[in-house]
Amino acid sequence: MKLSEISYYQTGGTCDLLTSPGSVQELADLMSRIHADQTPYFLLGAGSNSLVMDDHWPGIVVMFDQLKGLTTIDHQVIAEAGVSNTQLAEHCLVPGLSGAEWMYYLPGQLGATVRMNARCYGGEISGIVKTVTTVTQDGQIRQYDNKGIFLGYKDTIFMTNREVVASVVLTLKPGEPEEIRKQMDTCRKDREQKHQFVHPSCGCVFKNDYTAGVPSGLLLDKAGVREFSTDQVEISPWHANFLFNRGASARQILETALNMREAVYEMFGVWLAFEMEILGSVPKDLKTRLLESREPQLHESEIAPLRILFLSNQ
Ligand SMILES: Cc1cc2nc3c(=O)[nH]c(=O)nc-3n(C[C@H](O)[C@H](O)[C@H](O)COP(=O)(O)OP(=O)(O)OC[C@H]3O[C@@H](n4cnc5c(N)ncnc54)[C@H](O)[C@@H]3O)c2cc1C
CATH class of the missing domain: 3.30.43.10 (Uridine Diphospho-n-acetylenolpyruvylglucosamine Reductase, domain 2)
Incomplete structure (x- = not known):
């Protein structure tokens, strides 16, 4: 397979x-x-x-498809790594537990969501995690409380110590099921209206770079990256940080992403960090490009108007 x-x-x-x-x-x-x-x-x-x-x-x-345990005790939910984000949000709805609405229709599983401190719609997984059980690379089971594991924007200690997130205890608050349902639907509808699910993608290819003060999607858009679209790899017409797979190989997708990073650096002097994780064997030529790092050299005259544009649309 x-x-x-x-x-x-x-x-x-x-x-x-x-x-x-x-x-x-x-x-x-x-x-x-x-x-x-x-x-x-x-x-x-x-x-x-x-x-x-x-x-x-x-x-x-x-x-993690066999690690799908999901139970509730009072206001706490105990979930294993393979539970999907959507499943978790739906599970919380029934007893009227609030705090996981933002996870509805967020693709992916809880284990990876904790590992990268995923966030959207004002929610972040760090905000509801009470404890995390991990397995170390050499097979020891460890327990962490919330303190010291989340390091800020899409960053946790698990991204460097490479421990496997096995299960999580989440603390939620009592809420009205009707209100919870409404918020979940708002998240789903927003993603659908932004055409996030029309073709396979991995969400945003690049993280936001907060030194630039402009979302990466806007930098990519203004750098004209859509010219890199082909029949197989399409930069989303609705969000320039989304790369759709329309029958591409991983190589084609990675090459396009590397070209996008290059274009943003050329125009704005911002070296974007990948949010997309690369798994498996990367061909040598692409590995060299992937691991390349460049010092930021912000082109203020190009970035300043984008900051104004971004703030005026907020
Ligand atoms: C349409 C779309 C929209 C998205 N929108 C958002 C968004 O708004 N906000 C956001 O933060 N993300 C977003 N994402 C990204 C994605 O939803 C999250 O990163 C999600 O947490 C990934 O879960 P996964 O199981 O698919 O991870 P995978 O892609 O399978 O894995 C991601 C990384 O985690 C590692 N990993 C997997 N399981 C574990 C585990 N149990 N323990 C430790 N490491 C593990 C993998 O090796 C890999 O390095 C979006 C993605 C898509 C496709």
Whole structure:
């Protein structure tokens, strides 16, 4: 089976072994074996923030489809890593628990959502997490409380220590189901109106760069990146930070993204950071370009009018 058949972005080649542990202990045992055998591996949630590369992956891909436990005790929800964001929001609606409305129709699973501190519509996962259970790379089970794990905008300690998020306890507040439903529907409708689901994507390819003070989508738009669109890879007509897969290989998508980053640097002197995660084997020529880092050299005369434009549209 090709990973393109299961990854949200519909890219990815084959792998040696695709596995889904059935419990946190099984996940820990698996990580311990992977560590002992030094087997290459990567983690794949729903794949909605990832570009899985085309070449065969000579190792293990760990998925979370069997870690879907979801229970409520008073105002707390205990959820395993493979629970989808939408499923979690729907689960909270029934007993009238508020705080997860923003997760409705946010693609992906809770494990990855915690790992990257996902956010939207005024919500951020750091705001409702009470504790996180992880599995270390060598298979130990660890527990964290909320303090010290979230490092700000789309950043957590798990992105560097590479621990696997296994389950999470969330604290919510009592709310009116009708009001919760309304807010969930507002989030869904907004995404649909922005045409986010017309073709597979991984959401925003690049993070916002707050030193520039202008969203990356606007920088990309004004840098004219849509000229890079082809029949297979389309830069969304509605949001220049979204790259649609219309039958492309991962290589084609990554090359387009690298060209987009280059164009923004040329015009604005901003070196955008990838939000899209690259999983699997990256061809050598692209790896060199991917790992390249450039000092910001903000072209103030080009950026200042965009700041005004952005603020006037707020
Ligand atoms: C249409 C669209 C809109 C989006 N809008 C937003 C938005 O508004 N805000 C936002 O923040 N994001 C947005 N995203 C991105 C995406 O929804 C989130 O990043 C989501 O949390 C990804 O979950 P996933 O399971 O698909 O992660 P994946 O893509 O599978 O994985 C992402 C990374 O996490 C790692 N990983 C996966 N599972 C685990 C785990 N259990 N423990 C540790 N690491 C793990 C993977 O190895 C990879 O490095 C959007 C995506 C799409 C397609």
